Amino acid sequence: MDFVWLLLLGMAFVYAFLLQRKQDETAVKLAKHLCKQQELQFLECARGKHQFSKLDNRWRWFTSYQVDFSGDGESRYQAELRLSGLRYLSFQLPPYRV
Secondary structure: OHHHHHHHHHHHHHHHHHHHHHHHHHHHHHHHHHHHHOOOEEEEEEEEEEEEEEEOOEEEEEEEEEEEEEOOOOOOEEEEEEEEOOEEEEEEOOOOOO
């Protein structure tokens, strides 16, 4: 019986890991698309933090990504991309030099 619980726990861990990897790949692809849309140079994307909070009276699990970009090719700025699962929520750009 203990073996079954250990096996289920291991499978849940592997599933969560693969789901997180898929979300990371989606975030990078989305960040590249958003930077191209805004005519910015995409530099890199890194997972920031996880957060459990309310949105529209529903509890949701959010993941924030820090997206580094450049507007003029010399300076580096950081934007925030938020996803809920694989869904896009927001992309917040700071003021940047063109």
